[in-house]
Each structure stands twice: as C-alpha cells, then as structure tokens.
Amino acid sequence: MPDTKLLVASRNAKKLRELRRVLDAAGVVGIELVGLDEVPPFPEAPETGATFEDNALAKARDGAAATGLPCVADDSGIEIDALNAMPGVLSARWSGTHGQDEANTALVLAQLSDTPDERRGAAFVSACALVIPGGTETVVRGEWRGAVARESHGENGFGYDPIFVPEGDGRSAAQLSPEEKDAASHRGRALRTLIPALEELAGT
Ligand SMILES: O=P(O)(O)OP(=O)(O)OP(=O)(O)OC[C@H]1O[C@@H](n2cnc3c(O)ncnc32)[C@H](O)[C@@H]1O
C-alpha cells in the first residue's frame, strides 16, 4: 500500500524542519510528508484568528481544500505573563513586520527591561491541526513553561528561542540541541498527541 501523503502547511522553514523532525521521530510508518513547495501555490487565509487553534485550523483547512491532501498545520507563539499573555497570536509580527525574529525579541526585552525575575514567566504555545478532506478535523495544543531572559543566548532554533529559558534548565531554548528542544517543546508535545490520528490516517 503506497504511503499516505500528508501536507505540512508552513512557510516558516525552521518551524517546518521541526515539524518534520518530530513527525519522523514519532516513527509513524506509512506517511509521506509533503511541503508547500511541492504543491501548486494556493491562496492562504490571513492569520487573523483570536486563538492559536483558530489559526492552525484555518491553515490546515486551506491546505486540505487546495490540494485534496490530508494537511497538518501549526500556529504558535509566546505568551508572556507580564504582557498579559501577549504577543500570543501576534508573535510572528510583534515588532510590526512578519518574521523579524531579532526585532521581535529586542522589543520584548525592552518591554520587560524593568520586570523583576519573579515576574518574567512565559510559555510557548503550539496548536496543531490535522484536517482530512471529507473526514475528521483534529486540533491539539502543547505548552512549554519558562521565563524570559534578560539577553539573547544561543544560535539554535528560531523566533524567541534565544530569550526563552525553559523551566528546569539554565540554558535558553536556542542553546538546546534540536533533539533536546523537540523532546520538551510545545510543538513536540502537540504533535505527539496527534500520533494516534496520524496512525489512523496511515492505516497502521
Ligand atoms: O504560519 P507559518 O507559515 O507556519 O509560519 P509563521 O512563522 O508565521 O508561524 P506562526 O504564524 O505560527 O508564528 C509563530 C511565531 O511564534 C514564534 N514561535 C513559534 N514557535 C516558536 C519556537 O519553537 N521557538 C521560538 N519562537 C517560536 C516565532 O516568532 C514565530 O514566527
């Protein structure tokens, strides 16, 4: 039986690499991951949902509708206690332009410049949606608790990783190896709860 193609609908290359790594590590046999660059371009709804779940579902629905393939998508961000859980769904464009990781982290560090250690709590959140054309829709959430550092450290990962220090670790998320991050991260946690739905999709 040929592998079931699963479209992974993300245009963030570093996030896509993580999505693929976690799904591969999950060892779900019978699934072939397909990237957006392997399918004809299609219009994507703006990410204007109020929640990570709304946005993840919109991205996965768009991908499934445009290609007829089962589609998984992630919407994620950082929720900072001292900013009333912002940037949240605005994480990618917090500094005003989409995907400017350094500008986003610099702005957050400036906003928390006088925030004491005990009030620098934060959590990464990932909502992952799996939409099967003519079939089920599954949305799951993973969270990763930590704190916002006072300066950037580390070269790994992407986005806010250099200023996020996971609970129980003195290093930033950008100082973790990819495997260490996947084992603990919001995205790893969310995707691992999708495994039963993925195994059902693969017919295994
Ligand atoms: O929507 P897609 O195409 O998947 O790509 P994106 O980068 O726009 O992704 P989101 O809309 O989900 O925004 C996620 C933003 O939240 C931040 N973020 C999400 N996951 C992260 C992680 O694991 N480490 C660091 N920052 C993360 C980072 O700034 C991302 O740009």
Ligand SMILES: [Mg+2]
């Ligand atoms: Mg996005």
